[in-house]
Amino acid sequence: MPTPATLLTIDRSALAANWRFLAGQAAHGHCAAVVKADGYGLGAVEAASAFLAAGCTRFFVAHLAEAIILRAGLTERFPNAKPSIGVLNGLLPGEQAEFLAHDLLPVLNTPQQIADWQPEHPAILQIDTGMSRVGLEATEFDALLPDLRRRNFGLLISHFARADEPQEALNRLQIDRFSAAMQQLPGVPGSLAASSGIFLGPDAHFDLLRPGYALYGGNPVPGKPNPMQRTVTLTTPIIQVRDVEAGRPVGYGSRWHAPAPARIATIPYGYADGIPRVTAGATFWLNGKPAPVVGRVSMDLITLDVTALPEAVPGAQIEILGPNRDIDTAGADGGTLGYEILTSIGRRAVRQYIG
Numbered sequence: 561m562p563t564p565a566t567l568l569t570i571d572r573s574a575l576a577a578n579w580r581f582l583a584g585q586a587a588h589g590h591c592a593a594v595v596k597a598d599g600y601g602l603g604a605v606e607a608a609s610a611f612l613a614a615g616c617t618r619f620f621v622a623h624l625a626e627a628i629i630l631r632a633g634l635t636e637r638f639p640n641a642k643p644s645i646g647v648l649n650g651l652l653p654g655e656q657a658e659f660l661a662h663d664l665l666p667v668l669n670t671p672q673q674i675a676d677w678q679p680e681h682p683a684i685l686q687i688d689t690g691m692s693r694v695g696l697e698a699t700e701f702d703a704l705l706p707d708l709r710r711r712n713f714g715l716l717i718s719h720f721a722r723a724d725e726p727q728e729a730l731n732r733l734q735i736d737r738f739s740a741a742m743q744q745l746p747g748v749p750g751s752l753a754a755s756s757g758i759f760l761g762p763d764a765h766f767d768l769l770r771p772g773y774a775l776y777g778g779n780p781v782p783g784k785p786n787p788m789q790r791t792v793t794l795t796t797p798i799i800q801v802r803d804v805e806a807g808r809p810v811g812y813g814s815r816w817h818a819p820a821p822a823r824i825a826t827i828p829y830g831y832a833d834g835i836p837r838v839t840a841g842a843t844f845w846l847n848g849k850p851a852p853v854v855g856r857v858s859m860d861l862i863t864l865d866v867t868a869l870p871e872a873v874p875g876a877q878i879e880i881l882g883p884n885r886d887i888d889t890a891g892a893d894g895g896t897l898g899y900e901i902l903t904s905i906g907r908r909a910v911r912q913y914i915g
Contacts, residue, residue: 565828566796566909570602573915574789576614578775581787583615585758586765592618594754594772596626596648601902602776602792605633606913608643611775618644620667620770624655627664646684646715650694651677667717669694671704679711685748689718689737690730698737705744715768716742716750723756723764724782735763742766755780778898779888786886792902794881794909798825798874801866810863811855816840825851825866827878832859834904835880836894843893845879846872 583591593616599607608619608630621627627647634643644665651659651666651673659666660681667684668674677683685708688695695718696704718738722728735752742750749767755774757764759781771780779786804810804818818824827844831837837857843850844864851864851872866872881890887898894901 565799566794566833567912568602568905568909569793569795569912569914570606571789571791571793571915572606572610572913574777574791575602575607575610575775576915578777578788578791579611579614579616579771581789582755582758582769582771582774586769587762588765588767590767591616591769591771592620592646592751593775594620594770595630596620596622596772597903598626600772600776600899601905603911603913604630605637606911607775608634609637610915612638612641612643616643617641618646618768620646620648620772622649623647624649624652624658624664628658628662631662631664644714648686648694650686665714669696671696671700674704674707674711679707682712682714684715684717685711685713685745686717686719687738687741689734689741689752691719691721693719695719701741701744708745713745713748716745716748717770718752719754720752720757720760720764723754723760724780726760731757731760731764735760738766756782773899776902777887778902779886782888786888790883790886792881792887793879793883794905795877795879796827796829798864798866798872798876798878799828800826800874801872802826809855811840812858813856816855820867822865822867823869823872824854825864825872825878827862827864828860829862829880830858830860833906833908834901835862835890836896836900839890839894841893842890843885845882845884846876848884851878 593611595604595608598604627645646665648667650669667686669686686695738752751768751770753764755771774780777791806820842853854865855863890901891898
């Protein structure tokens, strides 16, 4: 089998440590794990296995198909464990039998979804407290309240719109709206805080924390030191090095010209692998030394200025993500978020699990 050009190394121990850290932020210690989008690109079954082994018993995904795969994978690895798996995007027509067959919990978001789900079967209810995305409106909640009270809801959830902005007044408003809704459903536990919401303080914690991004190493407190452990390293080898004279253009569109004689290294990674096309000007790393990206990012190739790096030879490993360049930095370099960086890493990157 050929040696992989690009290697994504995923640290299970760091994943587990991040879950334990977040669970410890709340006095009640109850913490789920969101493993949607194939575990934020790191492998849902692998990530969930690390969390489950650390003590997690509740998981969330976005789609039913994700949940079925996750249930099968966890059952194979942990035959005696029966973790809860909630499906955030809810119930589509005709899916009821699949949910029941695989012991999955729909998150009911609309009056129609509620009507389509049998009252005796367990489910999760979502209300909209300020996101205007999914969940019952306040008027719908009030109108359906007699029906809601006779249903088998194991959890009431909502979602912060601006939790990464601690001073934003909407956070307090959402907490108050959620508290009021919980009072109308006595005995039903609540979950409002995802990654950044956990750091808004105890008032936001309710009965269950529901982190996603922070579990994978993303910074849940922008502007402050990241309390989470790094979980991934992404490396790829140099495949060619050339000398270019001053003024010579590099890459599509000839947007970058060498300001002086330079050495240019090419690596087999590009926007087809998940790096944003606008990443020109970012810095990758070689043995802890900077290797700036020059020229346009193309589909399969990126060019780097390695003039100051004599060790830059074909086969030398370039760090795209790692100790010198975290996922939040990569997101900022690409004009996006670390969330998108993680979930966009292509399948050409071979996944290797350690820890």
